[in-house]
Amino acid sequence: MLEVRNLTKIYADGTRALTDVSFTVKPREFLIVIGLSGSGKSTLLRCINRLVEPTEGEVVVNGANTTTARPKELREIRRTIGMVFQQFNVVKRLNVVTNVLAGRLGYSDRWRSLTGFSRDDRIAAESALARVGMGELSRKRASELSGGQQQRVGIARALAQKPSLILADEPVASLDPVLAHTILNYLEELNQNEGITILCSLHYLDLVQRYATRVIGLREGRLVFEGTAEEIRAISDAQFRQIYGEDAERIGAATVSEE
Amino acid sequence: MSSGTKLVRGRVAVGLSAVVPGIGQISLGKLQRGLLVLAATFSMAGIYIWQIAEIGRRADGFWPTIARAVERRPGFVIFVAVALVSVWVLNIADTSRIAANMQSNGRGGRPILFVVMIATFFVIGWQVSEIDLGRAISELPDALPPLSRVLWPWRAAIDHDEERVSAFQEFAIVPRDLVGVPQIGIDVPIPETARRGDGEPYLGASPTVGVLSIQDPETYELVAGSRFIANGFGFESGKQLDLWWEDEVGNQFRLRKDGEFVAIIPDQSGSFEIELTMPYPNLTPDMRDGFVTHRLEARQVYLGAPKASEALTLSVSRMVETIIMGMMATIFGIILSVPVSFLAARNIMSGSALTMTIYYLTRTVLNIIRSIEPLIWALIAVVWIGLGPFAGVIALTVHSVAALGKLYSEAIEGIDRGPIEAIQATGANRIQTIIYAVLPQMISPFISFSIYRWDINVRMSTVIGLVGGGGIGFILVQYIRLLDYRSAGIAVWFIAITVALLDYVSSEIRNKLA
Secondary structure (H helix, E strand, C coil): CEEEEEEEEECCCCCEEEEEEEEEECCCCEEEEECCCCCCHHHHHHHHCCCCCCCEEEEEECCEECCCCCHHHHHHHHCCEEEECCCCCCCCCCEHHHHHHHHHCCCCCCCHHHHCCCHHHHHHHHHHHHHCCCHHHCCCEHHHCCHHHHHHHHHHHHHHCCCCEEEEECCCCCCCHHHHHHHHHHHHHHHHHHCCEEEEECCCHHHHHHHCCEEEEEECCEEEEEEEHHHHHCCCHHHHHHHHCCCCCCECCCECCCC | CCHHHHHHHHHHHHHHHHHCCCHHHHHCCCHHHHHHHHHHHHHHHHHHHHHHHHHCCCCCCHHHHHHHHHHHCHHHHHHHHHHHHHHHHHHHHHHHHHHHHHHCCCCCCCCHHHHHHHHHHHHHHHHHCCCCHHHHHHCHHHHHHHHHHHHCCHHHHEEEEEEEEEEEEEEEECCHHHHCCCCCCCCCCCCHHHHHCCCCCEEEEECCEECCCEECCCCCCEECCCEEEEEEECCCCCCCEEEEEECCCCCEEECEECCEECEECCCCCCCEEEEEECCCCCCCHHHCCCCEEEEEEEEEEEEEEEEECHHHHHHHHHHHHHHHHHHHHHHHHHHHHHHHHHHCCHHHHCCCHHHHHHHHHHHHHHHHHHHCCHHHHHHHHHHHHCCCHHHHHHHHHHHHHHHHHHHHHHHHHCCCHHHHHHHHHCCCCHHHHHHHHHHHHHHHHHHHHHHHHHHHHHHHHHHHHHHCCCCHHHHHHHHHHCCCHHHHHHHHHHHHHHHHHHHHHHHHHHHHHC
16 A cells, blocks of 8 residues: 655755655554654655655555656645644634635646535535534634644545545644544544554554554654554563663653653 | 952952943943943933033133023032932942942842932933923913814814895996086885885985095095985895995995994885995096996895815815825735735745845845835925825835835745645645645735735825825815914814724724734
């Protein structure tokens, strides 16, 4: 479903964000990426849909090579990949349903989208909103929503794309623990019932242990851990240090916060 | 450093402060405090000396000047002298306290020094700005009448047309040496319709031929002209009626009888009868020749229907002009500042050294233009274009471009990258990304700033009129110069109402957008 081969990213200022990262994601997996802040999780996710241009290596999504795709092909690949962000990234000035309709932009005709959306697009958006329990709020302005509601709009936007893969970049890092479970439950539900593959970066080890079907760990841009859900549940302190660095300690039972 | 050397250093500092206030504090490492004391004492002393020279001017020599200054403003001269000495003493105390506290690492100093300095500046300021509260009160009674006219000017807002009811009778004026003086003798012929009192008012006279009164050129004696009887019918009874004489070239003047202006109250049937003498001519005798026709007019004057006065209509039309000036300047400002704002946005221009140079250049130019008041731009524009609203529009446009350019560029800099990234990730193309992620973030500050600017421009265009830039300020300054305070008051009221309304509307809209 997704194949990442020898991915390297060096930013213009010389920062080495990723070094030779390779892994494969099978369909219907809920793959969680763990690692410290600055370990390259965000860069990795953005290289997959080329929001960040990889320096070396390639990414193949459903048989299509995104790294060599021309702009039009890239947009066609992107529309099958939903993305959910830590800061939700909803457009606050627009109302909820327009935010979700934006998920249909990749499908709509170049000029058609200037005047409005088709009936099918509207049906898709409304059903995506209903899916995350936001059907009643579709006319509200996004800026009036709470953080948890905004993230549900973010998921609905990704869902409106009818994606086969959702990239979730720290989707719950700005939310409290109860909301974090709500949001991840939506993703899990989509993963299990719709068969959407999820690639999600997370901070909290207990959430990782609860939701992941497989885990990869990044440290300073290198892949340092790869294991199943069972393995991460039985993770030792030594492996834990391997991911989070020598100074890291387990906070509480199984939570890791920044620093 | 040992406590011994600290002690020596402290004493040296106290000595330094005694010579030049502030230097001691500086020598103890209190640079800002020392500079403040230094600058304050020197400027206080400088202004004090200048003021004494001002107050004591016209006295010859050094001591007479001081003596005269003390005589004229004893309070100021003595208070500030005492205050300056206190500042000097407190400054030494301040230094010594700082020196003493150096050993215990305390902060030290005497805050009272700064209190005394502020008080001294206040007294000096009182003298320099010629504050005279007594005068403010004593001049108040003279100022109240014009001020009350400005505050409640509405009597000047209404005007009445004069409506006249009149009838006239023509007279043939003949040279005096030709016919002698015709006298009363014949009855006044009166048409039947006039006698019945229906129809138009009617004025009849007998005789209708005669000579004017003159002053004998040799004896300077007054020689009366022909006497005649005037009869009027069909006027309104009980309403004052004036008689006007009109000579052959159209000069009109009110007729007198026994030195008083003739004022007739018609009787119940609306008619009157009065015996009069033909008046003195307005023209010198040699300017007249032969037979001429003069007219007698009987006139009743009514106040017509009320109408808006010229001050009111002019104020309204100029107010509209002012609002439109502000609007045009805002529109021009928006059109010109949008491209400029991109050049002044750091996140757009951070690409290369060249674009950053353009960025800094644009910012600098905008700042310079913005720091020059629109009133100054208006003066320049009036020289360039001439008086009128166009000059005002140019002045406001120049300032608006600079102000809006800065505000817009900050709005561009404040755009959140996140939503742009999110829309790109859905497979949207460039145009779609701009429409769904960039514009929604831009539009609200953009509208908000534009309306705010319109508000400011209308407010400023009232001021710009004062220097000839058109709009309501232009007539306001004229009314004030003509001492027509009521009309000026009407203009002031319109300015106040418009500005308050616009302020309210613009803040409401901006709150809605926020």
